[in-house]
Every structure is written in C-alpha cells, then in structure tokens.
Amino acid sequence: MKAELNEQLLLKGLANRDSKSIETIYKENFNMVQAFILNNNGSYDDARDIFQEAMIALYEKTQSKSFVLTCKINTYVYSVCRRLWLKRLQQLGRYSNQIDNIEATIPVEDDIEIHEKRNAEFAIMDRALNSLGEPCKSLLQGYYIKKLDMQALAKEFGYTNADNAKNQKYKCLMRLKKLFFAQYNIGE
Amino acid sequence: MEDNILLQAIERYLEGTMLPAEKEYFEQLRKNTPEIDQMVVEHSMFLHQMDMYSARSIFKDNLHQTHNKLTEKGDIYEGTELSTKGRIIQLYQKYKRVTAIAASVGGIIALAISVIVTSLSPSPKKEDLQELSKKIYVLEGKFNTEIKNKPSKLPEGATLKRGGTGFLIDAKGYIVTNAHVLKGSSFVNVISNKKDEFKAKIIFVDLNKDLAILKIDDKDYVPFKYLPYNIAKSGDISLGEEVFTLGYPRNEITYSKGDVSAKTGYNNDTASFQIQMPANPGNSGGPLLNKNGEVVGILSTRELEAEGVTFAIKSKNIHTIIEEIKNSDTSVQKIKLPKHSTLKGMDRETQINKIEDCVFMVQAFNKK
CATH class of the missing domain: 1.10.1740 (Rna Polymerase Sigma Factor; Chain: A)
Incomplete structure (x- = not known):
C-alpha cells in the first residue's frame, strides 16, 4: 500500500x-x-x-x-x-x-501509437521552428517555451518597446503557423 | 497587418485576457464569420501543439541533466571507463616482464626475511606457556602417605611421571584429559575425590588438540546413572561469561572461578579461548563449566609471564575427537556424550557437589 x-x-x-x-x-x-x-x-x-x-x-x-x-x-x-x-x-x-x-x-501498443504520433508532431514543429530563422525562432521560443513576458523579450532582443516586440512576435507566429500546417496537413 | 491584429485578438481570446465586453463582441463575430471561427479553432490547436512541443523540450533537457547527474554519481554506468581499462591492459602488456621480475625478487626477499625472523624469534610454546600438569616425582612421597589407608593400585616399582585432572564424559567410565598429562608415560590411574583409585587405559591421544580419552578399566568402578553436566557442542563463548573449574593442583579437589577474557587462545588459536582465572599445575584437563552446568572447555595451559591468564580448549573439540574415534575404532562405538545438564539454576555449592564425583585426579606412570 x-x-x-x-x-x-x-x-x-x-x-x-x-x-x-x-x-x-x-x-x-x-x-x-x-x-x-x-x-x-x-x-x-x-x-x-x-x-x-x-x-x-x-x-x-x-x-x-x-x-x-x-x-x-x-x-x-x-x-x-x-x-x-x-x-x-x-x-x-x-x-x-x-x-x-x-x-x-x-x-503498450496503443500508447506507443500515440507516442509516435506525438513524435511526428514534435518533429514537424521542430523543423518549422528551425526553418524560421533568427530572431523569429528565439523570439517565439522565448515567449512560448521559456514563457518570458513581452517586456523582458523586448529588452533581450533590443526592441524599443514591448508593443514592437509583440508585433514582431505575431508576424513570426504567422510564419511559423504556415510552415507548421503545411507539413502537418501533408502528414495527415 | 490586419491578420496580425486578428491573430492577436484570437490569442487574447484563447488566453482569456479579453475584457467582458470585448469578449462578447468577439464571440458574436466568431458566430457570424465562419472564417474567424475556423481561425480560432486552428489557432487553439496550434497553441496546444506549441505547449506540447515546449513541455517536451523542457522535459528532454530535464532527462539529459538527470542522466548526467546520475552518471557522475555513479548510479549509471555507460562503459566510459572501458577506454582507461584498455590503457591499463596496454601498460600491463608492455611492462609485464619487468613486473614479473620485480615481483619475484620481492617474493624472495620476503621469504628470506621471514626465515630470519622465525629463526631468531623464540619458540612461543616452550618459553611463554606452561602446561598445567605437575611433575609428580617431586610430590611422590606425599601421594603415598595420603592414600595409604587404602592399598595403592600402582604396580610394584612404578615411577609416577605426571599428574593432572580428568572428568567423565560418559558415565560408563570414559574420561577426557589433556594429552600432555600423559606425556612420557604408558600407564594411567585415576583417583576420585573420595580417594578411590581406579586403573584406567588410554584409548585415544590427539597431541595436536592436546586431548586424550581414558577408560576406567577396574572392577571396583560403579558407573554413574547419568552425568550432571553436558558437553557444549557449539563453539560459542561470550566474553565476560563466568566459568569455573574443579581440579587437582593439590591432592584435594580444588575449586576456582574466572571469566572468559578472550574468544581465542594463545597466538589467536581458535580451538581454544582465554580465561582470567588462577590455575596451577595439576589443573590440566579439568572441566570448565558455565553457570548452567555446561562444560565449555578443558583447562590446558597458562601464560608464564602474565598473572592469571589461562587457556582452555573449546569443548566442541571433544565432540570432534569422539567422532574421529567412532570412525576409526569400532570397539568404542558406545561412547555417548551427555546431552543435558541438570545443573541449570542451581546455586554453585549444589553444582559443585554434584560435579565433584565426576572429576578425577589423573596419575600417569611408567612401569619398571
């Protein structure tokens, strides 16, 4: 027990x-x-x-x-x-x-099937992120993985203010989404 | 640019950071515009993917760190030392001739030193230890005067050599004593504490263990019904355990007691143990009993240099030699060592009273 x-x-x-x-x-x-x-x-x-x-x-x-x-x-x-x-x-x-x-x-066959699907998704996201180029990649990683706030990111990347950084982040995010879904939908 | 603002709105909506009025407006917009609705679903899914991705990335880092930490701590082994091992083997092969020569030179020197040391150091048994048998010839006159009220069973012209103590290990008349008590003699008599003298024969002598078995061979001997003590079979002796003995350092049975002071005997001999107890020549072969009336040893030697340091042979050796005798001599199959003590819980006087009849003076002599 x-x-x-x-x-x-x-x-x-x-x-x-x-x-x-x-x-x-x-x-x-x-x-x-x-x-x-x-x-x-x-x-x-x-x-x-x-x-x-x-x-x-x-x-x-x-x-x-x-x-x-x-x-x-x-x-x-x-x-x-x-x-x-x-x-x-x-x-x-x-x-x-x-x-x-x-x-x-x-x-554990079912679990492994789920795991392999996630492996594939992870690989797609990884590839998409890596083909973004800098500073998009680091900016998005900073926001979504390291969970830093916009203020800190603006400072780190040298943007004059958080709003500019935020704008830039959305631009990058749209590119990433495009790259990701292009791959993801082929995979489906 | 519009997409940008829309995405920002969707994200704020999904994060739940919109103001209530704004949220209501956005939900309305979502309902009415399928494209926006689709974008929200898509983005929600994408954010989920991002979360999964980030969680796994961090977890992978965690795993990596844990792995390195455990490898450093030695909980995980990955064969990294193999390469150094290989190097040691290479070195060994390169220098093995030199190593072999060095080792043999060292060996020879060590042997030479040990030979020199042993030849120069005194032989311990002779110098430091005294066997507790007494040389009877000094005391001969005394014996005869004390026992003269009964006719001595010593044959005409016998020369007494040594004396010691022995005790019954089988009521039929089997007695154990030290082998050194019999040294140099071929005949033996035993005398009880009531001064009854019996002829006995030597059945077995083990000089290594320093033990001998005698058998009373006399028509006057009336066998006991049982022996009050038993012979302990295990070699377990506790330090500080109180032990006592009965013996014949004089012509009178004598009691002395002591404590177990070491679990091994002289020079770490594991067949014997050490007792802090005064012992005198004549005590040799006496039983050493614990408080429960179990024979745990046979008194044998004392250290000359130290006061009261006495050694006894562990009682399990009696069991060993009885087994040996049974295997080699079919005529003594009948020896049965007493298994139970009836002395447990009795006071010392009563114990001694019951034991003393089973303890004999051993006289070893030669005929002319």
Whole structure:
C-alpha cells in the first residue's frame, strides 16, 4: 500500500517535471532497461535513447486529464522500452527472435501509437521552428517555451518597446503557423 | 497587418485576457464569420501543439541533466571507463616482464626475511606457556602417605611421571584429559575425590588438540546413572561469561572461578579461548563449566609471564575427537556424550557437589 502511494506521488511529481521525482524514476529503472538493451544487440547510446523515449511517453501520458497507470512504473517503462527496441531492431533488419524477457510486460501498443504520433508532431514543429530563422525562432521560443513576458523579450532582443516586440512576435507566429500546417496537413 | 491584429485578438481570446465586453463582441463575430471561427479553432490547436512541443523540450533537457547527474554519481554506468581499462591492459602488456621480475625478487626477499625472523624469534610454546600438569616425582612421597589407608593400585616399582585432572564424559567410565598429562608415560590411574583409585587405559591421544580419552578399566568402578553436566557442542563463548573449574593442583579437589577474557587462545588459536582465572599445575584437563552446568572447555595451559591468564580448549573439540574415534575404532562405538545438564539454576555449592564425583585426579606412570 505504501509502495503504491509512493508510486502515485512519483507520477504526480513527474507530471509537474519535479526534478527529484524524475531522478528517482530514472535511477530506479534505467539500469534494468540498459541491461535489456545491452543483452539484445544494443549499445549504451541505444539504451539511453530508448529509455529516454519511454520516459517521455510516460511523462506525456501523465499530462492527459484521464491519466491512470494500471501497473507499476517499472513494468510500464520496461514494456515500452521492450516494444520500442523490438521495433528499432526490426527497422535496422537486426531482428532476432531470441529477445530476453527479464521482466513482466503489459500491452503498450496503443500508447506507443500515440507516442509516435506525438513524435511526428514534435518533429514537424521542430523543423518549422528551425526553418524560421533568427530572431523569429528565439523570439517565439522565448515567449512560448521559456514563457518570458513581452517586456523582458523586448529588452533581450533590443526592441524599443514591448508593443514592437509583440508585433514582431505575431508576424513570426504567422510564419511559423504556415510552415507548421503545411507539413502537418501533408502528414495527415 | 490586419491578420496580425486578428491573430492577436484570437490569442487574447484563447488566453482569456479579453475584457467582458470585448469578449462578447468577439464571440458574436466568431458566430457570424465562419472564417474567424475556423481561425480560432486552428489557432487553439496550434497553441496546444506549441505547449506540447515546449513541455517536451523542457522535459528532454530535464532527462539529459538527470542522466548526467546520475552518471557522475555513479548510479549509471555507460562503459566510459572501458577506454582507461584498455590503457591499463596496454601498460600491463608492455611492462609485464619487468613486473614479473620485480615481483619475484620481492617474493624472495620476503621469504628470506621471514626465515630470519622465525629463526631468531623464540619458540612461543616452550618459553611463554606452561602446561598445567605437575611433575609428580617431586610430590611422590606425599601421594603415598595420603592414600595409604587404602592399598595403592600402582604396580610394584612404578615411577609416577605426571599428574593432572580428568572428568567423565560418559558415565560408563570414559574420561577426557589433556594429552600432555600423559606425556612420557604408558600407564594411567585415576583417583576420585573420595580417594578411590581406579586403573584406567588410554584409548585415544590427539597431541595436536592436546586431548586424550581414558577408560576406567577396574572392577571396583560403579558407573554413574547419568552425568550432571553436558558437553557444549557449539563453539560459542561470550566474553565476560563466568566459568569455573574443579581440579587437582593439590591432592584435594580444588575449586576456582574466572571469566572468559578472550574468544581465542594463545597466538589467536581458535580451538581454544582465554580465561582470567588462577590455575596451577595439576589443573590440566579439568572441566570448565558455565553457570548452567555446561562444560565449555578443558583447562590446558597458562601464560608464564602474565598473572592469571589461562587457556582452555573449546569443548566442541571433544565432540570432534569422539567422532574421529567412532570412525576409526569400532570397539568404542558406545561412547555417548551427555546431552543435558541438570545443573541449570542451581546455586554453585549444589553444582559443585554434584560435579565433584565426576572429576578425577589423573596419575600417569611408567612401569619398571
């Protein structure tokens, strides 16, 4: 019961990107995943990639309003990693039937599908942002990612006032939207 | 420019920063103009995408930092030390001949030093330890006068060599004593505290463990029904545990007590332990009992230089040699060590009263 409560607290912390919670989950699960990847044709880099991918999937899962985890964190992380790694091996043509199963798994196919859709969206946004050029990119990143206010952004970028900065930001935003939707709608 | 203002309005609308009147106007506009309505939906979706993007970007950074932190702390290992390991192996291969020569020279020097040290250092057993058997020939006259009311069972012309103490380990007449008590002699008699003398034969001697087993071989001996004490099988001894012994440093049975002062014996010998207790020649082979009436040891030696430092052989060695005897000699299969003590909880006088009949003076002698 106590362990369960603890897991709930960790997930809550993860949802808020609390660094202590992230560290705990990372520490408690990474070595297991690394062992699995290393034992199945993978490298240290593969292990880190796959594990972080699974962490992102879990984090984004906690963001949904209807979020519930029906199993232990380590089961979920391991299941996602295992599935992701099998896919990766298949893509690389290194697929082997003998995949060790060192832990219990749960079906995570649906979650992985959602995760891959988000991966695609993230890549589109990333590409769109990067093709904007400066100072648009930094301005938008400052406003939407770093959540700075217009005053601070105006100062940082050297605009004479916040209104000018705001105007510029909207111009950039329109360009970004155009770039994003061009890609996004093709993807659909 | 108009698009710009429109976008700004949409964003303010979605952020919820519009004034009520403005909001009402905008909602009206939204209802009436499908294009604007579509723009609002589109922008809302886009902002959601931006949020997702920014959250993931930040989370990715978090993960990256966590990973580095854990690697630094050593909770995560990624084979980064492999390269340095490779370097050590290279160095080893390069210098292994030199290393081997250096190691063997060192080894030879160490051996030479240890040979010199051992040849110069005194042999501990002879110099520092005194066996607690007494040389009987000094006391011979005394013995004979004390026991003279009964005819001595010593054969004609026997020379007493040594004396010590022994105690029954099986009511049928099996007695354990120290091997050094019997040193240099081939015959042995035992005398009870009631001055009854019995002939005995030596059944087994283990010089390494310094233990010997005797068997009373005398028609006058009436076996006990049971022994009041048991022989502890585990080697567990607690420091500070009170122990006592009965023995024959004189011709009279004598009691002395002490405390366990070390769990090992002389030179860290694990087969024995140390007691702070006065002991005299003649105490050798005496039982060492704890307060529950369990035999935990056999008194054997004392340190010459130090006052009251006495050593006893752990009682589990009795179990060991009995097993040995049973394996090698089928005629003594019947030895049964007492398993239960009936002395627990009794006061010391009562305990001694019950034990003293089972403790014998051992006389070792040679015939002419």
